[in-house]
Amino acid sequence: MTKVKNRIRRLRFDHDEMTQQELANRAGCTRQTIIALEQGKYVPSIELAFRIAKAFGVTLEEVFQYEEST
C-alpha cells in the first residue's frame, strides 16, 4: 500500500496564512480540490503537484512525500 502525503496546510501557514482560495487560484484548481488534498482524500496529477509547488516557490519534494508502508 502506498501513500502520498503533503505539507500544503503547513506551507500555506508559512506563506502568511495563504487562503485555500488563493492557492487554488495560483495552482489553477478549485478550492474543494485543495481541501481534498489537505485532508489526504485526493492525490493530484504530476502537473497539478508541480503547479502547487510553484505557487509556494518550493520543490515538489518539499510539498509531496511518497511513503511506502507494508
Add this chain to the structure above:
Amino acid sequence: MAPLQKRALYGLAFGVVWAIAIIVVFIVKGGVSTFTEDQGFRIVIDVLWVGGLIFYGILMLTLRKQSQVDERDRLILGRAPVVQLWAVIFSMVIWTIVLTESYWDQGIPPIFMYLVFMSTIIVSAVAQSIGILIGYWRMGRND
C-alpha cells in the same frame, strides 16, 4: 460543495421532478390506451418531455459557465458514464421483461417504442447526475 457537484445536485432534483411530472400526467390522463388514441394527450406529453429536455440543457449550460472544473472534477465526470450505462441497461431490462410478459400473446404495441426511448433519455440524464454525486461521495470517503 464543488461547482460541478452543485450542478449535479440541481440536475438530479430537476430530473426527478421532470420524471415524476411526466409519469403523473401520463397516469392521470389515462395511460397507454388514451396515449394511442388522443393526439392532444400526446402533444401534452411531448411538450413536457421536449420542454424538460431543453430546460435541463439550459440549466446545465448556465451552471457550466459559472463552474470552474479542474482535474479532480474531470476525473469524477469521466467515471459518471459507468453509472449512466448501468442505469440505461437496467431500465432496458425492466422494459423488456415487463413488455414481453404483458404483451406476449398480442404483440407489443408500437407506441411503446416512443415510451421506451423517452424514458431512456430521462434515465440517462438523471443517472449522469447520480454518477457525479456518487463520484464525490466516494472520493470523500477516500476509496
